[in-house]
Amino acid sequence: MSSVDEFTLIDLLNGGKQTIAFQRAGGVETGIGDDAAVVRASSDSRWILTCDTMTEDIHFKRVTMRDADIGYKAMASAVSDIAAMGGTPRYALVALSMPKSTPVERVRAMYDGLYECANRYRVVVAGGDTTSCIGGVTLTVTVIGETEPDKALLRSAARLGDVVFITGFTGDSAAGLEWLLGKNKPSEEWDDDPELKRYPGLIRAHCRPEPQIEAGELLRRSGFCHALNDVSDGIASEAWEIAAASNIGIDLIEDRIPVSGELLEYASKQGKDPLDYMLYGGEDYQLIGTAPAEHAVELQMQFKEAGLPLYLIGYVHEEHSGVRLVRSDGSAVSLAKRGYNHFTG
Numbered sequence: 133m134s135s136v137d138e139f140t141l142i143d144l145l146n147g148g149k150q151t152i153a154f155q156r157a158g159g160v161e162t163g164i165g166d167d168a169a170v171v172r173a174s175s176d177s178r179w180i181l182t183c184d185t186m187t188e189d190i191h192f193k194r195v196t197m198r199d200a201d202i203g204y205k206a207m208a209s210a211v212s213d214i215a216a217m218g219g220t221p222r223y224a225l226v227a228l229s230m231p232k233s234t235p236v237e238r239v240r241a242m243y244d245g246l247y248e249c250a251n252r253y254r255v256v257v258a259g260g261d262t263t264s265c266i267g268g269v270t271l272t273v274t275v276i277g278e279t280e281p282d283k284a285l286l287r288s289a290a291r292l293g294d295v296v297f298i299t300g301f302t303g304d305s306a307a308g309l310e311w312l313l314g315k316n317k318p319s320e321e322w323d324d325d326p327e328l329k330r331y332p333g334l335i336r337a338h339c340r341p342e343p344q345i346e347a348g349e350l351l352r353r354s355g356f357c358h359a360l361n362d363v364s365d366g367i368a369s370e371a372w373e374i375a376a377a378s379n380i381g382i383d384l385i386e387d388r389i390p391v392s393g394e395l396l397e398y399a400s401k402q403g404k405d406p407l408d409y410m411l412y413g414g415e416d417y418q419l420i421g422t423a424p425a426e427h428a429v430e431l432q433m434q435f436k437e438a439g440l441p442l443y444l445i446g447y448v449h450e451e452h453s454g455v456r457l458v459r460s461d462g463s464a465v466s467l468a469k470r471g472y473n474h475f476t477g
C-alpha cells in the first residue's frame with residue numbers, strides 16, 4: 133500500500149465497472165468524490181449518503197479518548213459530512229467490530245456517547261451490524277441526510293469572484309491530540325491529573341468535535357454559498373480539494389484565519405507555529421467554503437443574527453489550481469497539498 137496514497141486509491145475505486153450513466157439511471161446525482169453522495173429520493177427531496185470509520189490506534193487510543201468520546205466522535209464525524217453538503221441529518225446505521233475480550237461496559241460507554249451525539253443532532257439510529265475482530269475496536273457510522281433538489285453544496289462549485297470562509301477555529305484538535313499523546317495517561321486517570329486540565333478547549337476539540345449542521349443549513353438556505361467542505365484532514369488539504377474540484381486557485385490570508393487563545397498558548401510553549409496545526413492537523417470539523425464576494429457581508433450578517441461565527445479568510449483567484457498562503461508581509465507562498473493521509477502519513 134505504501135506506493136498509493138489515500139486519495140489516489142479512492143480515485144482508483146471511482147467509476148470502473150459502474151459507469152456514470154449507470155449511476156445516473158440509479159438516481160445518483162453526485163457520486164464518489166464529494167463529502168457525501170446525493171441521490172434522488174423524490175421530486176422534491178434528495179438523500180445525502182455518507183459513512184465514516186473510526187478505528188483503534190488510528191483514530192483513538194486509550195490515552196487520547198474516553199470510551200464515550202469514541203462513540204460521540206464516530207457519530208459526529210459522519211454527521212459532519214452531511215453538514216459539508218448543507219444537508220439535514222436524519223438516520224444512522226452503526227457497524228461495530230471489537231475483539232472478543234472487549235468488556236461490555238466499554239461498549240456501553242461508547243454507545244452512551246454515540247447516542248448523546250445522535251440525540252443532539254436529531255439523528256435516528258435505525259440499525260447497524262456487530263462482529264468480533266482481531267485487533268482493536270472499529271466503529272463505522274453511516275448517516276443519511278436530506279436536502280432539496282439542486283441545493284447540495286458541492287466541492288466543485290467555487291467560482292472566480294468568490295471569497296473563502298471558515299466557520300471557526302482549526303488546529304485545536306491536533307494540538308489536543310499531541311498534548312494527550314505526550315501525557316500518555318489512560319483516559320480513566322485524566323481526572324486525577326490537574327496538568328491535564330490546562331488545555332480544556334484543545335481536549336474538547338479533539339474528543340467532542342461539533343459538526344456544523346446549523347451553519348451548513350444556514351449556508352444552504354441563504355442561497356449564497358457556492359463550494360463547501362468539512363475540515364477533517366486540515367485546511368490545506370480541504371482547500372486543495374475545493375480548488376482541484378472547481379478548477380480554480382485559492383489564496384488564504386494568514387492573518388485572517390482564526391486561531392484560539394489556547395492554541396496560541398500551547399504552540400508557543402512547544403516552540404511551534406500554530407499555523408502547522410491549523411493548516412495540516414485535521415479533525416476540526418469546521419466548514420470551509422466559498423461565496424460570491426458581493427454577498428459576503430450579507431452572509432456574515434445572517435450568521436451574526438443566528439449567533440454563529442463566520443470568518444472570511446481568503447479568495448478565489450485566477451483560473452489555475454492550487455492554494456497559496458498570503459503572509460503578513462504580502463508575500464504569497466504555495467501551500468503543499470499536505471494533510472492527514474491514511475497511507476502516506
Ligand SMILES: Nc1ncnc2c1ncn2[C@@H]1O[C@H](COP(=O)(O)OP(=O)(O)O)[C@@H](O)[C@H]1O
Binds near residue numbers: 364365
Ligand atoms: N472504499 C471506498 N469505496 C468507494 N468510495 C469511497 C471509498 N472510500 C471513500 N470513498 C468516497 O470518496 C470520497 C472521499 O472520501 P473521504 O476522503 O473519506 O471524504 P471525507 O474526507 O469528506 O470524509 C467520498 O465521496 C467517499 O464516499
Ligand SMILES: Cc1ncc(C[n+]2csc(CCOP(=O)(O)OP(=O)(O)O)c2C)c(N)n1
Binds near residue numbers: 191192309
Ligand atoms: C491515536 C491517533 N493518532 C492520530 C490521529 C490523527 N488522525 C487520525 S485520522 C485523522 C484524519 C481524519 O480521519 P479520516 O478517517 O481521514 O476521516 P475523513 O477524512 O474520512 O472524514 C487524523 C488527523 C488520531 N485522531 N488519533
Ligand SMILES: [Mg+2]
Binds near residue numbers: 216361363364
Ligand atoms: Mg468531509
Ligand SMILES: [Mg+2]
Binds near residue numbers: 183184185
Ligand atoms: Mg470519510
Ligand SMILES: [Mg+2]
Binds near residue numbers: 365472
Ligand atoms: Mg480523511
